Amino acid sequence: MAHVVNREIENYLRxxxxxxDLLLKSLEEKAEQEYVSIVLPEVAQFLHLMALQSRAQxxxxxxxxxxxxxxxLARVAKQNGGRVTTIEINxxxxxxxxxxxKQSGLEDVISxxxxxxxxxxxxxxxxxxxxxxxxxxxxxxSFFEKLYPRLQTGGLIIFDNVLADGLVICNDEDIERRQRxxxxxxxxxxxxxxxxxxxxxxxxxxxxxxxxxxxxG
Ligand SMILES: C[S@@+](CC[C@H](N)C(=O)[O-])C[C@H]1O[C@@H](n2cnc3c(N)ncnc32)[C@H](O)[C@@H]1O
Numbered sequence: 706m707a708h709v710v711n712r713e714i715e716n717y718l719r720x721x722x723x724x725x726d727l728l729l730k731s732l733e734e735k736a737e738q739e740y741v742s743i744v745l746p747e748v749a750q751f752l753h754l755m756a757l758q759s760r761a762q763x764x765x766x767x768x769x770x771x772x773x774x775x776x777x778l779a780r781v782a783k784q785n786g787g788r789v790t791t792i793e794i795n796x797x798x799x800x801x802x803x804x805x806x807k808q809s810g811l812e813d814v815i816s817x818x819x820x821x822x823x824x825x826x827x828x829x830x831x832x833x834x835x836x837x838x839x840x841x842x843x844x845x846x847s848f849f850e851k852l853y854p855r856l857q858t859g860g861l862i863i864f865d866n867v868l869a870d871g872l873v874i875c876n877d878e879d880i881e882r883r884q885r886x887x888x889x890x891x892x893x894x895x896x897x898x899x900x901x902x903x904x905x906x907x908x909x910x911x912x913x914x915x916x917x918x919x920x921x922g
Pocket of ligand 1: 742743744767768769770771772773774775792793794795798820821822823839840841
């Protein structure tokens with residue numbers, strides 16, 4: 706299996722990310738100890754930058770885990786007078802995220818929903834100016850179809866882990882059988898989103914790969 710970014714470069718980039726506060730550092734440590742996958746610090750910093758640059762107010766996140774990326778995004782939302790709605794399927798993680806959010810003092814800015822995103826997306830009626838998807842890679846195309854109408858013109862949509870540890874460039878026989886469908890779906894998703902009418906999208910080989918899309922309408 707390939708790795709997306711050369712390890713030495715990745716370590717170098719990581720030490721250029723400004724020091725995080727105690728809460729974010731403790732969540733990074735907890736995620737490592739408990740084997741919870743969260744965005745890498747350089748990816749968190751990039752999300753923070755994108756949210757700031759786009760003056761994000763109404764943010765939607767799919768895949769809360771323990772609330773690490775949610776807190777990064779909610780700090781920008783608060784500054785801009787906005788909110789974050791985040792969806793998490795797993796009960797234990799949902800409870801941990803609630804605890805992290807409480808510690809962050811951002812309860813008034815974050816709404817967390819414990820559900821399968823596929824059940825919630827069709828019920829959403831508002832629009833969002835910033836959407837971050839970090840869950841269920843095999844379902845990215847289906848999530849995108851439901852999310853595009855909910856993204857404001859001029860808004861950003863970002864998906865994480867789109868290069869799946871470099872598996873997207875591997876031959877099928879070099880990919881574990883149980884991962885083949887997910888990898889095939891990711892390739893189809895990347896092909897679709899990068900050519901989608903009404904969206905300008907770019908794939909960024911940072912962390913495990915991100916795709917960033919801007920809705921032109
Ligand atoms: C990579 S983690 C999210 C990490 C988080 N964004 C962060 O960086 O702090 C993915 C999370 O998505 C959740 N998840 C997976 N499938 C989901 C679904 N269909 N709907 C909602 N959450 C889902 C998992 O339980 C897991 O906690």
